[in-house]
Amino acid sequence: KIDVGFGNILFVRGQGAGLSWERGIPLTCVDGQTWQWSGKADDRLTFKLLLNDSVWAKGEDIVAKPGQKVEVVPTF
Numbered sequence: 001k002i003d004v005g006f007g008n009i010l011f012v013r014g015q016g017a018g019l020s021w022e023r024g025i026p027l028t029c030v031d032g033q034t035w036q037w038s039g040k041a042d043d044r045l046t047f048k049l050l051l052n053d054s055v056w057a058k059g060e061d062i063v064a065k066p067g068q069k070v071e072v073v074p075t076f
Contacts, residue, residue, distance in 0.1 A: 001073050003033045004051055010035045010074075014047025014061070024053040041066045049074045 004010060011024030017039035019025065027035035027049075039045075045064045049057040049072060057074035064070045 001033050001071060002035070004035075008052055011050045011053040012037050012047050013050060013053075014045060016043055016045040016047075017041040019045065019047055024050050026053075051076050 002010070009029075010027040012027060013019060013021050013024045015021065019039070025037065027037045030036050041064075043066065045066075046061050047064070048061050051057075055076050057072075057076055059075070062070060062072060
């Protein structure tokens with residue numbers, strides 16, 4: 001949940017469910033403050049959000065178990 005401003009996009013990078021630390025996947029903008037990504041995972045996911053696939057969110061990597069829904073409020 002974050003308003004990143006008009007023209008900006010959130011991306012996710014990580015490990016598991018097709019994620020990569022080298023190149024981000026864009027999240028889908030649901031509304032002015034809600035972004036969404038989903039993937040099928042058989043093992044835990046480790047990930048981090050990026051603004052425009054270049055500015056990393058502050059803080060530690062986020063870990064999610066298969067089937068777990070995670071809501072993140074990133075800061076940049």
